[in-house]
Amino acid sequence: MAEVSVDRGQQFAHRGVVSFVRRTSKLPPKLQKAWDDYARHYLLDIARNPDGGELSVSPDFVFDADYVQAHWGNTNPLIIEIGTGQGENIAAAALANPAVNYLALEVYDPGVAHTLLRAGKHSIENLRIAQVDAADLFEHALAPDIAKEVWTYFPDPWPKMKHHKRRIVQPALAQAIRTALVPGGMWRIATDIDDYALHVHEVMDEAHGFANEGTKSVSLATEHVGKGNADDAADLPHAEFPESERFEGRVLTSFERKGLEKNHTVHDFTYRKA
Numbered sequence: 351m352a353e354v355s356v357d358r359g360q361q362f363a364h365r366g367v368v369s370f371v372r373r374t375s376k377l378p379p380k381l382q383k384a385w386d387d388y389a390r391h392y393l394l395d396i397a398r399n400p401d402g403g404e405l406s407v408s409p410d411f412v413f414d415a416d417y418v419q420a421h422w423g424n425t426n427p428l429i430i431e432i433g434t435g436q437g438e439n440i441a442a443a444a445l446a447n448p449a450v451n452y453l454a455l456e457v458y459d460p461g462v463a464h465t466l467l468r469a470g471k472h473s474i475e476n477l478r479i480a481q482v483d484a485a486d487l488f489e490h491a492l493a494p495d496i497a498k499e500v501w502t503y504f505p506d507p508w509p510k511m512k513h514h515k516r517r518i519v520q521p522a523l524a525q526a527i528r529t530a531l532v533p534g535g536m537w538r539i540a541t542d543i544d545d546y547a548l549h550v551h552e553v554m555d556e557a558h559g560f561a562n563e564g565t566k567s568v569s570l571a572t573e574h575v576g577k578g579n580a581d582d583a584a585d586l587p588h589a590e591f592p593e594s595e596r597f598e599g600r601v602l603t604s605f606e607r608k609g610l611e612k613n614h615t616v617h618d619f620t621y622r623k624a
């Protein structure tokens with residue numbers, strides 16, 4: 351197994367708290383080959399912030415329609431996925447919808463490499479990948495009204511109470527995404543962690559400028575539980591929350607499969623820019 355080391359220097363770069371702990375490791379040969387073969391074509395060279403970490407974005411960098419034109423060759427509608435993991439969703443969507451542009455945001459080397467492999471293997475032309483802190487990119491570089499949709503599927507759960515602030519769904523990111531979305535654009539979120547679902551409702555149901563488009567009612571505990579007391583949630587007061595049916599374009603990923611194997615309930619959310 352590849353030796354994994356934690357690059358702790360990246361954890362607090364540029365922003366106060368980030369949603370990931372970056373582990374660097376030597377890629378297995380197949381993924382290294384994918385990187386060597388396809389990175390030049392698919393991986394965007396996002397300008398780095400010299401005063402931040404290697405995954406933060408330069409204050410001068412602007413991701414706007416000219417940038418899209420230069421890197422996708424057109425200004426078709428753009429869908430951005432935050433935390434693409436192995437790229438199952440974004441590659442499938444890009445293949446199925448050639449008239450839409452897709453941007454995969456991921457921090458983890460093997461995830462980026464898997465997505466490069468999928469893109470290269472299928473010669474997907476409407477997909478680009480950026481290895482950046484998605485929150486930093488949204489909060490500092492994205493032009494207004496640039497994205498049709500943003501997807502965040504199965505974000506890292508950060509189950510310990512003291513780590514809930516690391517959850518990527520936060521009010522500041524919500525407002526940055528709202529700015530980046532076109533009018534009527536959507537932020538689609540999914541999680542298999544009930545406590546994260548409560549967190550999403552708390553951040554998003556009251557978020558300025560978003561409407562929860564949920565059409566079904568889901569019962570959730572109204573108090574938070576952490577890693578050690580997650581089982582206590584059943585005995586806590588509950589309330590009904592509006593959530594969405596599974597987004598039909600969302601494919602089953604290995605993260606979702608693992609959650610289903612543990613009998614987790616999957617929560618889907620659709621927040622429309624009002």
Ligand SMILES: C[S@@+](CC[C@H](N)C(=O)[O-])C[C@H]1O[C@@H](n2cnc3c(N)ncnc32)[C@H](O)[C@@H]1O
Nearest residue numbers: 369370433435456457458483484503504603605
């Ligand atoms: C639990 S995985 C889910 C991956 C994928 N969405 C799926 O459903 O299979 C969460 C992913 O988000 C990535 N991630 C966490 N924080 C991020 C950030 N700030 N910017 C980009 N990616 C991030 C992690 O590296 C990880 O691959």
